[in-house]
Amino acid sequence: MKRRTEVVLAGLGGQGLILIGKILGEAAAIYEGKNSVQTQSYGVASRGGFSKSEVVISSEEIAYPEVLDPDVVLTLSQQAYDLYKNKVRKDCWLIYDSDTITGEGVSDKEFGFPITTVAVELRNTRILNMIALGILVKLTGIVSVESILRSLEKNIPSQFRDVNLRAFQRGLEMS
Amino acid sequence: MHDRIKFLQGNEACVEGALTAGASFYAGYPITPSSEIAELASIRLPAVGGVFIQMEDEIASMAALVGASMAGAKAFTATSGPGFSLMQENIGLAIMTEAPCVIINVQRSGPSTGLATKPAQADVMQARWGTHGDHAIIVLSPASVQECYELMIQAFNFAEEFRTPVIFLSDEIVGHMREKVILRDDIPIVNRKFPKVDPPEYRPYQPGEDGVPPLAYFGSDYIFHASSSMHDETGYPNNVPDNAEKVIKRLYKKIYDHRDEIIITKEYETEDAEIILVSFGASARSAREAVYILRESGYKAGLLQLNTLWPFPDEKVRQLADRAKFMVVPEMNLGQIISEVKRVVEARIPVYGVNKVNGEIITPYEILGKIKEVF
Known part of the structure; x- marks a missing residue:
């Protein structure tokens, strides 16, 4: 049996991928008593350019901190999708924003959602990440919604909490 | 508190x-x-x-x-x-x-x-x-x-x-x-x-x-x-x-x-190890995963993780070299700690480097690749 659940959150710098990685990692580590490691990789630009965040979750000690063979891949840019489409197993969850990405059906568990459209409906394109997190958690069940809510509460400053929470709830409803 | x-x-x-x-x-x-x-x-x-x-x-x-x-x-x-x-x-x-x-x-x-x-x-x-x-x-x-x-x-x-x-x-x-x-x-x-x-x-x-x-x-x-x-x-x-x-x-x-x-070091599965990995920092995490995979395949591998790099842990490396067939040193440079390991081991056993300088972490499979090559 695979010892680790490996998650890749990939897209563009500024989309908040590191933040949702942190929320996911903390939910597993602090609120579900597992071990988790969250790592990140980004370029020298503060916005734009390829950016990714990875989360490894296990009930055992985690030695290698980065993803070796992903179980869940979320992509929020075409570049990110193209980078991972040939690296995922048939049974890897592959979630993408169908408004900005052309999916190719490379995985049996590949799902596109109109994330940008929903963000526009919510009048805030900066909460793509939270909508995506809602979708990811509901679809994959890798951590409980309750743990995510506790982690979200802790990691989002109070003045932005409602807007992020709304986006997350909307993501839950979409999947 | x-x-x-x-x-x-x-x-x-x-x-x-x-x-x-x-x-x-x-x-x-x-x-x-x-x-x-x-x-x-x-x-x-x-x-x-x-x-x-x-x-x-x-x-x-x-x-x-x-x-x-x-x-x-x-x-x-x-x-x-x-x-x-x-x-x-x-x-x-x-x-x-x-x-x-x-x-x-x-x-x-x-x-x-x-x-x-x-x-x-x-x-x-x-x-x-x-x-x-x-x-x-x-x-x-x-x-x-x-x-x-x-x-x-x-x-x-x-x-x-x-x-x-x-x-x-x-x-x-x-x-x-x-x-x-x-x-x-x-x-x-x-x-x-x-x-x-x-x-x-x-x-x-x-x-x-x-x-x-x-x-x-x-x-x-x-x-x-x-x-x-x-x-x-x-x-x-x-x-x-x-x-x-x-x-x-x-x-x-x-x-x-x-x-x-x-001198502070940590050892993982070294008691009976014939293959000793010596590493530190992020590379030590890759090395630990490699040891885990090697053990699952029946190889007697272990890791010496260096928390203290200087003064170099001569004594500990020497002790492990006495029992090992060879040593492997993964590090994200072109070979710095390996020269210390070689100095201590004095050519009694082979010491191989796994080196990477492209700005990415060394993966466990890259370490395994090196071991397969020399074993």
Whole structure:
């Protein structure tokens, strides 16, 4: 049996991928008593350019901190999708924003959602990440919604909490 | 106070460790991938009555550390490659004046600006020999967020106990990764020895039996001179050959005579191991995964993880080499720790490197590939 659940959150710098990685990692580590490691990789630009965040979750000690063979891949840019489409197993969850990405059906568990459209409906394109997190958690069940809510509460400053929470709830409803 | 469990970045855990150790002064210039340390220190230090200064550059940062240390503070700074290069001159000043302090280098890919956001482990030799002249130095290397916290406390303890700068050699991966960390409050804290003699009798560079002179602080009743020039026990310049030899040897011996205490290593599955991996920092995590995979396939593999890089753990490497068929040294440089391993092993068994310098972590499979090639 695979010892680790490996998650890749990939897209563009500024989309908040590191933040949702942190929320996911903390939910597993602090609120579900597992071990988790969250790592990140980004370029020298503060916005734009390829950016990714990875989360490894296990009930055992985690030695290698980065993803070796992903179980869940979320992509929020075409570049990110193209980078991972040939690296995922048939049974890897592959979630993408169908408004900005052309999916190719490379995985049996590949799902596109109109994330940008929903963000526009919510009048805030900066909460793509939270909508995506809602979708990811509901679809994959890798951590409980309750743990995510506790982690979200802790990691989002109070003045932005409602807007992020709304986006997350909307993501839950979409999947 | 009780242990606290948190989900933190390695860089954040460094600050927590420094605060637990009693740090009260930070001077630095922010640089990727170390900036979170300055950011958190700027919030946390003033809140506990400490001082945070953003300096004009890393040369001045290191000078401020020496000054703060001489004024009695436990002082630290954080930087990465380019800043670490600028600090070298005043690290020498800290060694010569015996100013306890901790310098964190979150390594990134170089030379110069290099890949500013990408990891490397290529400052191992710079940490040892970056400042000129014969000298000893203590260099510690963490591989997890927990180790960032615990080893940071240890770094301050060694600095205080041996009146020396300590280099904390982290890397971008360990610095930026988030993990669960237990902020333990049961680690003993060491404070510098204060002089027991009356102020007029105080000789700031007269060592105790351990080779370390007690340290008063500027602004106290103990008036003393700390010089970068060769000096005698009074602290005033003395260029007599016998004195110079005595001082240089004492500065070296005060560290090397206490190797047993300073050298920290961890072993995983080494008891019966025929294949020994020797690694440190982020690469040690890859090596541990490789050991796990090798054991699952029936190979007798083990890992020696170095938390102390300098003084180099000669004895431990030698012991393991006596029982091993060969050694493998994964490191994110073109071969720095491996030359130390080879020096110790003396060609009795083969030692192979796994080296990577493209700004990406070494994967367990790359280590396995090397082992397959040579086994």
